[in-house]
Amino acid sequence: EAGVTQFPSHSVIEKGQTVTLRCDPISGHDNLYWYRRVMGKEIKFLLHFVKESKQDESGMPNNRFLAERTGGTYSTLKVQPAELEDSGVYFCASSQAPGVPGELFFGEGSRLTVL
Amino acid sequence: DQQVKQNSPSLSVQEGRISILNCDYTNSMFDYFLWYKKYPAEGPTFLISISSIKDKNEDGRFTVFLNKSAKHLSLHIVPSQPGDSAVYFCAASGNQFYFGTGTSLTVIP
Numbered sequence: 338e339a340g341v342t343q344f345p346s347h348s349v350i351e352k353g354q355t356v357t358l359r360c361d362p363i364s365g366h367d368n369l370y371w372y373r374r375v376m377g378k379e380i381k382f383l384l385h386f387v388k389e390s391k392q393d394e395s396g397m398p399n400n401r402f403l404a405e406r407t408g409g410t411y412s413t414l415k416v417q418p419a420e421l422e423d424s425g426v427y428f429c430a431s432s433q434a435p436g437v438p439g440e441l442f443f444g445e446g447s448r449l450t451v452l
Numbered sequence: 453d454q455q456v457k458q459n460s461p462s463l464s465v466q467e468g469r470i471s472i473l474n475c476d477y478t479n480s481m482f483d484y485f486l487w488y489k490k491y492p493a494e495g496p497t498f499l500i501s502i503s504s505i506k507d508k509n510e511d512g513r514f515t516v517f518l519n520k521s522a523k524h525l526s527l528h529i530v531p532s533q534p535g536d537s538a539v540y541f542c543a544a545s546g547n548q549f550y551f552g553t554g555t556s557l558t559v560i561p
Contacts, residue, residue, distance in 0.1 A: 341495070372551070377461070379454060380496070380541060380551035393548060428495055441549060443495030
């Protein structure tokens, strides 16, 4: 069974440009999470989807970030326009049941570098 | 405002010895705690967890201890092996998962 997959693995863009990150969760997982890790800091929560609905988006930094999960399958996270402080590794995770310990499966992350 | 803190960014241990990784949290409402392990260029993978109603959980070489009064948990790895070298993240579960900054463990052969 395929795990959580993320694309691209690394993206380098200039300030002001747009980037779209994609996450394919494990098949059948209703819960999808986006996290971000800035170098040396904590893995920080961005938002949580249950199927296609945003359950919690309290961690989204500002309105330059837009997450979607049309159809409740894959999700995209768009940053527009990108700023220098958006650089970091964006992790996607999925789980079948919300809050069940040990059942949060992570992708390998998408590293974003904004120059 | 970090709710989960790992104050040691790195730790080096000789192979065969015990590794102790520490984690502190601020929110007494957290009801579950987890440790994740992360290798370079990979996503975090679940290692071990503990419920707030317990004070110890053991799985092979890995044991997690929880001290609720001190809002502190620790991960013990014994004996440590070179393959354990990775970044370890502590996480706490409330309405969402909160992660610490990670501790980079190096096990020296």
